[in-house]
Amino acid sequence: MRYLKITAQDDYDNNVIDAVYLEFFDGVRPKAVAEALVMNTSEHDHGSLKWVLADDINGSGVNNSVDAALARALAKCFLQFKWWKIDRPFNRYLEIFTEDLDLDGKPDLVRLRFHEGDGAPTDATVVNAAACVFLNDPADRYITLNTKIDEDLKTEAWQTTHVVDISRLFLKCRWDNIRAIKPCSSITTNV
Known part of the structure; x- marks a missing residue:
C-alpha cells in the first residue's frame, strides 16, 4: 500500500519545529521510495520553512x-494540526493514503491517520483519524469524516478545512492506491 508519512521535529533544539520530513512509501518497506525535507535555514527563521529538498x-x-x-505546502498544512512534539521522542506522525471507493480509476477517499509510536504504521499506534471523500462531480463536493481531531485546536470547522486542504494537496502527489481492474478479468472462456 502506498502512503505518505509526515513527521516534524525541533532539529536546532530551540523549542520551535524547524524540520518537516515527508516520506513516500510503496508497500511495507523499511525505506521510503521518495522523500522531501522542508526546514528553516537557521535557528532564527522560527517556523518559516524556507529550505526545501524534494524528490519527484x-x-x-x-x-x-x-x-x-508541493512539499512546502504539505509541511505547512501538517503543522497546522499541531500533531508533533517539541521534545524527544519525535514519534508523532501523520499517515495519509487514498482509496478508490467507486472503482472509477480515480482516488476519491483520502484517509488521515494520526499516529504516536515508532516504526511502520499499525492500528495500535493510531490515536485519531479523519477522512475526506471527494464526490468527483462538477461541483467539486466532498464529505469529511471525524474531523474533530484535537480539542486544543480552534474549531471543528477550522479542522475540517485543514483536512480538506491537506487531502487536496496529497492528491496532487498522485501517490494513490489505484489498481487497474478489468471487467471479468478472472473469467476465462473456452470456445
Whole structure:
C-alpha cells in the first residue's frame, strides 16, 4: 500500500519545529521510495520553512520547483494540526493514503491517520483519524469524516478545512492506491 508519512521535529533544539520530513512509501518497506525535507535555514527563521529538498513527489518524472512548492505546502498544512512534539521522542506522525471507493480509476477517499509510536504504521499506534471523500462531480463536493481531531485546536470547522486542504494537496502527489481492474478479468472462456 502506498502512503505518505509526515513527521516534524525541533532539529536546532530551540523549542520551535524547524524540520518537516515527508516520506513516500510503496508497500511495507523499511525505506521510503521518495522523500522531501522542508526546514528553516537557521535557528532564527522560527517556523518559516524556507529550505526545501524534494524528490519527484508528484510523479512527473523530474524533481523541480513544483515538487518543492508541493512539499512546502504539505509541511505547512501538517503543522497546522499541531500533531508533533517539541521534545524527544519525535514519534508523532501523520499517515495519509487514498482509496478508490467507486472503482472509477480515480482516488476519491483520502484517509488521515494520526499516529504516536515508532516504526511502520499499525492500528495500535493510531490515536485519531479523519477522512475526506471527494464526490468527483462538477461541483467539486466532498464529505469529511471525524474531523474533530484535537480539542486544543480552534474549531471543528477550522479542522475540517485543514483536512480538506491537506487531502487536496496529497492528491496532487498522485501517490494513490489505484489498481487497474478489468471487467471479468478472472473469467476465462473456452470456445
